[in-house]
Amino acid sequence: MSARILDGNALSADVRARLAEQVSQIKLRGITPCLAVILVGDNPASAVYVRNKVAGCEKAGMRSLRFDYPADVAPQVVLDKIAELNADDSVHGILVQLPLPPQFDEKAVLEAISVDKDVDGFHAENVGRLSQGQRAFFPCTPHGVMKLLEAGHVDVSGADAVVIGRSNIVGKPMAMLLTQAGATVTVCHSRTRDLASHTRRADILVVAIGRPMFVTGDMIKPGAAVIDVGMNRIPAGMPNEGKLCGDVDFASAKDVAGAITPVPGGVGPMTITMLLSNTLESAERQAERQEGRA
Numbered sequence: 001m002s003a004r005i006l007d008g009n010a011l012s013a014d015v016r017a018r019l020a021e022q023v024s025q026i027k028l029r030g031i032t033p034c035l036a037v038i039l040v041g042d043n044p045a046s047a048v049y050v051r052n053k054v055a056g057c058e059k060a061g062m063r064s065l066r067f068d069y070p071a072d073v074a075p076q077v078v079l080d081k082i083a084e085l086n087a088d089d090s091v092h093g094i095l096v097q098l099p100l101p102p103q104f105d106e107k108a109v110l111e112a113i114s115v116d117k118d119v120d121g122f123h124a125e126n127v128g129r130l131s132q133g134q135r136a137f138f139p140c141t142p143h144g145v146m147k148l149l150e151a152g153h154v155d156v157s158g159a160d161a162v163v164i165g166r167s168n169i170v171g172k173p174m175a176m177l178l179t180q181a182g183a184t185v186t187v188c189h190s191r192t193r194d195l196a197s198h199t200r201r202a203d204i205l206v207v208a209i210g211r212p213m214f215v216t217g218d219m220i221k222p223g224a225a226v227i228d229v230g231m232n233r234i235p236a237g238m239p240n241e242g243k244l245c246g247d248v249d250f251a252s253a254k255d256v257a258g259a260i261t262p263v264p265g266g267v268g269p270m271t272i273t274m275l276l277s278n279t280l281e282s283a284e285r286q287a288e289r290q291e292g293r294a
């Protein structure tokens with residue numbers, strides 16, 4: 001049997017339609033949600049993501065501001081822009097597109113963004129709040145995965161979940177969100193011994209390791225939900241060379257899994273959708289604060 005497809009494009013379209021309605025509601029209260037996006041350098045993939053973020057805002061009825069800097073910009077220039085945007089009440093979300101060029105201290109840049117406008121959810125305080133189950137902006141990719149599991153009726157509470165990858169952007173927050181939702185979570189990574197012994201126990205397997213088609217069908221528990229966060233190009237010499245592929249070998253995995261995300265069209269589209277959702281949430285928090293003061 002072939003696995004059910006967890007379709008990120010379809011879910012994204014549904015969520016974005018609802019967001020657009022909520023945006024029109026908050027505009028009636030005198031607030032237009034606004035996202036500021038900072039892009040440094042000329043990484044072509046980053047340029048596409050930033051363009052899609054700006055276009056996503058426009059389609060949802062939100063404002064966006066975009067600031068582009070050359071790859072050799074002095075980090076202080078970007079830090080000054082962040083300080084200006086932090087102080088601007090008409091801006092609800094601020095993000096700096098990653099990766100940054102080598103002269104940047106990424107952590108210092110992320111910490112410079114106001115916690116209240118950190119719609120990427122990368123600031124240490126938001127991470128800490130998430131880890132304690134407090135109200136926080138959740139990082140967009142893992143947040144999108146939780147929405148895909150929910151929409152796909154995958155039971156998280158009580159499930160054995162395995163996350164491959166321990167990055168700050170995906171693996172670690174993913175593990176925290178799954179834990180909060182009641183899963184028993186194992187985080188595996190490049191040093192994990194006998195990886196397949198872990199993956200074969202997983203009712204939910206989230207793969208964010210950055211290696212093309214690394215997880216194959218024989219590593220998957222029959223009926224498991226398999227979430228592929230990878231985005232790679234098919235290596236030279238293989239069929240479909242240069243095409244986009246995930247960290248999961250979809251062809252063999254789909255015959256074993258109960259549900260699976262494709263690449264493209266799975267987790268990726270949900271990342272920008274959850275960013276828009278966080279920006280709206282930030283604007284709603286501002287409305288609550290203003291109306292509380294009135």
Ligand SMILES: Nc1nc2c(c(=O)[nH]1)N[C@@H](CN(C=O)c1ccc(C(=O)N[C@@H](CCC(=O)O)C(=O)O)cc1)CN2
Binds near residue numbers: 095244263264271272
């Ligand atoms: N500041 C941030 N930087 C980065 C983040 C982030 O969340 N915040 N995540 C990634 C890049 N990213 C958004 O920024 C992102 C990656 C992929 C997609 C997506 O829709 N992928 C499509 C395929 C796109 C293609 O054809 O190339 C898919 O999977 O279907 C959206 C956003 C790193 N940096």
Ligand SMILES: [Mg+2]
Binds near residue numbers: 165167190208209
């Ligand atoms: Mg890793």
